[in-house]
Amino acid sequence: MQVIRGFSLLSVLASITLVACAREPAASVSAAQPETPPVVTQSFTVPAAEPNTAQPNVVVADATSATTSVAASVGAGGRWKLGTNYSQLSPAQPTGVSSGKVEVVEIFWYGCGHCYQLDPFLESWKKNKPDYIEFVRLPVIWGPAHKQHARLYYAIQTLKRPDLHTKAFDEIHRKGNMLAAQSEEEARKLQWDFMKANGVSEQDFNAAYDSFSMNTNLQRAEELTKRYRVEGVPIVIVDGQYSTDLGQAGGNSNLLAVINDLAASRRGS
Numbered sequence: 001m002q003v004i005r006g007f008s009l010l011s012v013l014a015s016i017t018l019v020a021c022a023r024e025p026a027a028s029v030s031a032a033q034p035e036t037p038p039v040v041t042q043s044f045t046v047p048a049a050e051p052n053t054a055q056p057n058v059v060v061a062d063a064t065s066a067t068t069s070v071a072a073s074v075g076a077g078g079r080w081k082l083g084t085n086y087s088q089l090s091p092a093q094p095t096g097v098s099s100g101k102v103e104v105v106e107i108f109w110y111g112c113g114h115c116y117q118l119d120p121f122l123e124s125w126k127k128n129k130p131d132y133i134e135f136v137r138l139p140v141i142w143g144p145a146h147k148q149h150a151r152l153y154y155a156i157q158t159l160k161r162p163d164l165h166t167k168a169f170d171e172i173h174r175k176g177n178m179l180a181a182q183s184e185e186e187a188r189k190l191q192w193d194f195m196k197a198n199g200v201s202e203q204d205f206n207a208a209y210d211s212f213s214m215n216t217n218l219q220r221a222e223e224l225t226k227r228y229r230v231e232g233v234p235i236v237i238v239d240g241q242y243s244t245d246l247g248q249a250g251g252n253s254n255l256l257a258v259i260n261d262l263a264a265s266r267r268g269s
Contacts (some may be wrong), residue, residue: 086244
């Protein structure tokens with residue numbers, strides 16, 4: 001799943017339709033899910049990120065490293081297999097939910113075509129998911145453009161305008177407005193124009209964009225991107241124990257089924 005550093009935005013957007021936010025083509029993703037080619041109307045160079053020299057502290061274990069506390073399979077009849085449909089995180093990561101709840105984290109990027117295609121499935125799933133699942137979104141931060149999109153996401157959350165999450169995806173993938181730029185000032189202007197067109201006042205936008213919680217959220221997102229060793233998006237972390245993605249699950253609908261069954265296996269543990 002594509003890690004984007006130092007490429008032109010034009011080539012980034014073009015690659016989305018080819019590799020679905022992947023380093024290599026995700027051939028295992030269900031062919032039934034249609035591609036949505038983005039409309040490209042602008043191009044600029046995304047500044048290269050500083051190399052990540054930190055030693056990651058999360059590794060993905062295969063089935064042979066499973067212990068007795070790890071589910072080798074989940075779902076009816078053991079449908080989903082460890083090492084095939086989901087992976088174990090080692091060491092496990094802490095979650096921020098209360099006892100009896102299971103945290104499900106989607107790591108995404110607004111510029112990712114498959115994140116865009118998955119989003120309506122997740123929005124529908126959220127309405128009917130089990131009550132014990134606490135769903136959280138985490139914007140990936142690999143470099144400057146991703147951080148600009150993460151800032152947009154957290155501004156939307158602060159404004160309590162969940163409708164703008166879907167509209168941001170549409171703005172990028174339907175209208176060709178990337179909502180990111182070479183400089184922070186340009187990106188802010190693009191994002192303000194988008195917010196203004198959707199009924200946000202300048203005072204509210206500035207308060208959300210410059211809030212103390214913004215920097216805290218961005219720092220946390222960048223740290224978790226490294227700790228989870230995120231190499232591609234979308235990816236889902238279940239209860240800090242397991243990860244799964246579209247390739248492992250076999251498409252959007254299967255991914256939701258894997259999430260539900262993994263969460264059920266972790267309930268009360």
